[in-house]
Amino acid sequence: MTMALSAPLQRALFERLTTAPELATLHGRIHDDAPHRSRDAGGEPYITLGDETISPWNTxxxxxxxxxxxxxxYAPQRGFLAVKExxxxxxxLIEANPPKPERGVIVTHEFSGARTRREENGALRRIDLTFRFVIEDDA
Incomplete structure (x- = not known):
């Protein structure tokens, strides 16, 4: 059952980000599969859905x-200000209004932390945001 909730969560996260008015300036730059090089992103910041770790949660x-x-x-520019903003x-957005998957109910959610990185010899900035979602299966 644990894996059955992963795809619905990913779709809900993608929808939450792509429909948020607060991220309207990133329209078209929120990806499931991102450009692999900063030059492919057109020099503008973009967002991707990254890794996921799943574990059983049963009562x-x-x-x-x-x-x-x-x-x-990601921001293909010097400095971390753009990615941090x-x-x-x-x-x-996610703390105030968590995603709503088509399968399962999010019973708890929290922001777990962030990590900044430099990539492509310092030409690309990245910040990884980790969220924890506990989802009860309603199927």
């Missing part, structure tokens, strides 16, 4: 899964 009467989901923000918007 005596219910089954579900705990998901550690990563959302990545976008990251702050994403965290606020």
């Amino acid at each position: 005596a009467t219910d089954s579900g899964a705990a998901h550690e989901a990563v959302i990545r923000v 976008i990251a702050a918007v994403i965290v606020a």
Whole structure:
């Protein structure tokens, strides 16, 4: 059952990000499969849905899964300011209004942390945002 909730969560996260008015300036730059090089992104910040770690979460009467989901923000420019500003918007959006998957019910959600990185010899900035979602299966 744990894997059955992963795809619905990913679709819900993607929908939440692509329909948020606060991220309208990134329209068309929120990806499931991102450009692999900063020059392919057109020099503008973009977002990807990243890695996910899933573990069983069951009670005596219910089954579900705990998901550690990563959302990545990239900026093909010097400095971390652009990615940090976008990251702050994403965290606020998800904390205030978590995604609603078509299968399962999110019973708890929290922002777990962030990590910044430099890639492509310093030409690309990245911040990984990790969220924890506990989802009870309603199927």
